[in-house]
Ligand SMILES: Nc1ncnc2c1ncn2[C@@H]1O[C@H](COP(=O)(O)OP(=O)(O)OP(=O)(O)O)[C@@H](O)[C@H]1O
């Protein structure tokens with residue numbers, strides 16, 4: 697699938713997410729259609745609670761939409777079983793969660809090794825690659841620390857190293873610089889920008905960080921329940 701020769705890596709049609717609270721329904725997202733092309737770095741912005749994390753979860757197959765469909769790396773997610781979705785994610789997708797989700801019983805290095813081991817790499821190779829990824833986010837000294845021994849910003853950086861260590865085609869980042877000081881945030885922003893500007897990877901970044909959004913190739917603003925402008929998720933700005 698392509699438009700003007702560009703390869704579509706994520707396509708969503710008519711997405712809606714409704715949560716049920718007893719007898720009340722809470723419509724979070726509605727009628728969201730969008731296409732993401734290979735090599736784009738898209739910033740998703742919008743007020744707290746508008747559904748940004750929900751949208752990332754739907755696009756990455758971690759959650760199912762109430763309505764609509766997502767095609768990720770050429771696969772219709774609704775047609776895949778959980779194991780197939782997990783395999784697709786393991787091979788093609790990195791995810792930086794808003795709440796980091798590091799495994800508490802593993803050190804920083806072991807956390808970063810996990811995606812490589814899941815993808816079938818040997819332990820020595822995984823350890824070597826994980827150490828390089830930790831060095832890229834400035835965490836070499838903390839490699840042997842457990843998440844409980846890391847600061848919030850260090851956990852966030854370890855989570856970023858884990859998301860990119862496997863060199864996935866698509867990286868979803870939920871507030872990747874949310875807990876970092878300006879200097880560290882700027883280093884992480886550069887690392888993320890390199891993914892789509894130099895390495896040809898595709899990144900979707902939820903952020904409140906204006907400097908990070910300013911580096912994006914497109915900015916999407918989520919307002920109320922749908923995109924502004926509505927319809928096919930046209931960008932707020934095209935850069
Ligand atoms: N499992 C759930 N059940 C019911 N409501 C939920 C559930 N998960 C999220 N919500 C609601 O959906 C809305 C959107 O949540 P979401 O986490 O996507 O927001 P967000 O835009 O990422 O906000 P923030 O910027 O604060 O991270 C919120 O009002 C939240 O309370």
Ligand SMILES: [Mg+2]
Nearest residue numbers: 748749794870
């Ligand atoms: Mg969120």
